[in-house]
Amino acid sequence: MSTQPTQPTQPAPSAPSAPSASPDDDPLSRERAHLAASRAALRAMRADAESLDIRDVTANWVNAQVLERQIEERVKALADLGDTPLFFGRLDYQRAPGADRAEGAEGERFYIGRRHVHDADGDPMVIDWRAPVSQPFYRASKKDPMDIGLRRRFGYTGGDLTAYEDEHLSDPAEAASAGRLLQQEIERPRVGPMRDIVATIQPEQDEIVRSGLSGTVCVQGGPGTGKTAVGLHRVAYLLYAHRERLARTGTLVIGPNRSFLHYIEQVLPALGELAVAQATVDDLVAHVEVRGSDDARAAAVKGDARMAEVLRRALYAHVTPPTEPVVVVRGSRRWRVPAYELQEIVRELLERGIRYDAAREALPQRIAHAVLVQMERAGEAPDDRVQNAVARTGAVKAAVKEIWPAVDPARLVLRLLADPDFLATHAEGVLTDEEQKAILWARPARSVKSAPWSPADAVLIDEATDLIERTHSLGHVVLDEAQDLSPMQYRAVGRRCSTGSATVLGDLAQGTTPWATRDWREALAHLGKGDAVIEELTAGFRVPTDVIAYASRLLPHIAPGLAPVRSIRENPGFFEIRDAAGAADVVGACRELLGREGSVGLIAADARVPELARALAEAGIAHLGPGEETSRDTRLTLVPASLAKGLEYDYVVLDEPQAVVDGEPDERTGLRRLYVALTRAVSGLVVTHAAPLPPQLA
Structure with missing residues (x-):
């Protein structure tokens, strides 16, 4: 492997010539020239998009607005981010990609980057990392070079190309190595929001990223294995490979x-994808204003999949079998549909299993059709207009209202939670008496608006809404931190991708809700994706060896079946356990870590956050809240333990581990919360405590 060093004090076999050398003799200068030319070409592509004149190519103002919005999105996607490398690698093929090995076709050179860039003649200067020709950059090896003679990685400082590193995959004399630049990029300090990992995707990650759109993938990954990044990059890849289809389905x-x-919101825009929506599960089910909460017992029962059957029973209890005939008057004739025939129509609609409102809309047409059959038997020749007119008659409307009344989903759930008799009737044999008591409101609400809806109640309303009217399905959904969802929440997400696919991301060891997932197969069944492929990531790229080894002491107590994450970082990390007499010692640890490069997170039990915030203010140390990490001037974030999941900081100060455990309803959940907090650091961890550490860490 040959390397052009970042520091002049680190000589390497491919060190460039003296600064006075011409660009033709200096490989690094040639690469810089290509970078400059590529940036100029990207600016030209953007200018071309901005100069498009659509005044004479659209038929009406609607088409013009749509096309104008598409052009605006195209212009945004072509933005040149000055501090982001335009390309990060190069592939020198031994033969043309796709050519038969026996042909011995002349090889080509491709620069791999975040987006496609072409010159004025349309020739590619940078190839999108998602293109098939780019795949060997991530998967080629000494064992299988995939027709690659040389793979070059580039090092940057900001947006300036400062180094390169070569792997001669076809040279048997050169030993395989992970590469210094690759390792530096993996271990690079992180400040601000999450970055993409497009330059460092590993072969096992790339296999998941490039899996097809038709299948659902579940990724089990411990802390620092890159599962969130893999999910986001898979979205970017699918939008590249199936752009027209996903543009329609979302x-x-x-x-x-x-x-x-x-x-995470900047990852996809950095890859040129601006149209991917983001939401929480609470956003998806926001049918009512949530201003209440449940205790753990009530939330667990409401989140149980059995509630779907209770709701179904309660809904279809509104359907009343007809006992009277329907008589339709048309002119001088009276047409009578007997009760037994109406009962048969209702029975058939129930057996079809279609949505409640779809059946309700079909019922008047079925009754009208029965009338038309009688008309035809009497020698008349009615058409569809006559059937529609019969369906709109007062007699048919009144019968439909009596047999199959309209139901409001929120009112249905309101009655279940407020009326013990109604709940008991429809939960019989499904929920125990104790479970029914657990979910009943202590004070019945008078209306939907005044009801003390909880997040779990909103999910029940969403289930009822889908029973009444089908939920719109998207083409692909990424579900992160899935291990914390209840079965009913899985069902809510599954409705959003019932005709599409999903990428499910999570870690069974990090489940911190009373209903946390214990088996992915069961969870995927609730999602409606029982045939999903389950992949496991075990190589840790972000958490240092000493830190993950310490946190893994908790695994036998929280997830006995999971293997510990294996850190592949060369830097063992900075790890200390310190006695702290009070908040001043915690603040001192933060001040010390702020003297290092990178971000700092102070994680503490939720109840201790106000005290620590006051101590930081008194010490004159500015801090942010989680999700606000966008300023390079303020590098310290004060993180309640309940919000730490999914976040990462270069250095973490973890305050009072036992307080984190005690802040949860039970010890198992508390230890899982502690496991999450311990694994947020990517360079170093300081654990401060005055109380004894949990015995599981001894």
């Missing part, structure tokens, strides 16, 4: 909370 990224979504 994509969605679902995260556990707003702080998390804010943390």
Whole structure:
């Protein structure tokens, strides 16, 4: 392997010539020249898009607005981010990509970057990392070079190309190595929101990223294995490979909370994808204003998949079998549909299993059709207009209202939670008496608006809404931190991709809700994706060896079946356990870490956050809240333990581990919360405590 060093004090076999050498003799200068030319070409592409004149190519103002919006999105996607490398690698093929090995075709050279760039003649200067020709950059090896003679990685400082590193995959004399630049990029300090990992995707990650659109993939990954990044890059890849289809059906990224979504929101735009929506599960089911909460017992029962059957029973209890005939008057004739025939129509609609409102809309047409059959038997020749007119008659409307009344989903759930008799009738044999008591409101609400709806109640309303009217399905959904969802929440997400696919991301060891997932197969069944492929990532790229080894002491107590994450970082990391007499010692640890390069997170039990915030203010140390990490001037974030999941900081100060455990309803959940907090650091961890450490860490 040959390397052009970042520091002049680190000589390497491919060190460039003296600064006075001509660009033709200096490989690094040639690469810089290509970077400059590529940036100029990208600016020209953007200018071409901005100069498009659509005044004479659209038929009406609607088409003009649509096309104008598409052009605006194209212009945004072509933005040249000055501090982001335009390309990060190069592939020198031994023969033309796709050519038969026996042909011995002349090889080509491709620069791999975040987006496609071409020159004025249309020839590519940078190839999109998602293109098939780019795949060997991530998967080629000494064992299988995939027709690659040389793979070159580039090092940058800001947006300036400062180094390169070569792997001669076809040279048997050169030993395989992970590469210094690759390792530096993996271990690079992180400040601000989450970055893409497009330059460092590993072969096992790339296989998941490039998996097809038709199948659902579930990724089990421990801390620092890159599962979130893999999910986001898979969205970017699918939008590249199936852009027209997903443009019609839509994509969605679902995260556990707003702080998390804010943390990851720049990844896809950095890859040129601007149209992917982001939401939490609470956003998806926001049919009512949530201003109440449940205790753990009530939330667990409401989140149980059995509630779907209770709701179905309660809804279809509104259907009343007819006992009277329907008589339709048309002119001088009276047409009578007997009760037994109406009962048969209702029975057939129930057996079809279609949505409640779809059946309700079909019922008047079925009754009208029965009338038309009688008309035809009497020698008349009615058409569809006559059937529609019969369906709109007062007699048919009154019968439909009596047999199959309209139902409001929120009112249905309101009655279940407020009326013990109604709940008991429809939960019989499904929920126990104790479970029914757990979910009943102590004070019945008078209306939907005044009801003390909880997040779990909103999910029940969403289930009822889908029973009444089908939920719109998207083409692809990414569900992150999935291990914390209840079965009913899985069902809510599954409705959003019932005709599409999903990428499910999570870690069973990090489940911190009372209903946390214990088996992915069961969870995927609730999602409606029982045939999903489950992949496991075990190589840790972000968490240092000493830190993950310490946190893994908790695994036998929280997830006995999971293997510990294996850190592949060369830097063992900075790890200390310190006695702290009070908040001043915690603040001192933060001040010390702020003297290093990178971001700092102070993670503490939720109840201790106000005290630590006051101590930081008194010490004159500015800090942010989780999700606000966008300023390079303020590098310290004060993170409640309940919001730490999914976030990462270069250095972490973890305050009072036992307080984190005690802040949860039970010890198992508390230890899982502690496991999450311990694994947020990517360079170093300081654990401060006055109380004894949990015995599981001894």
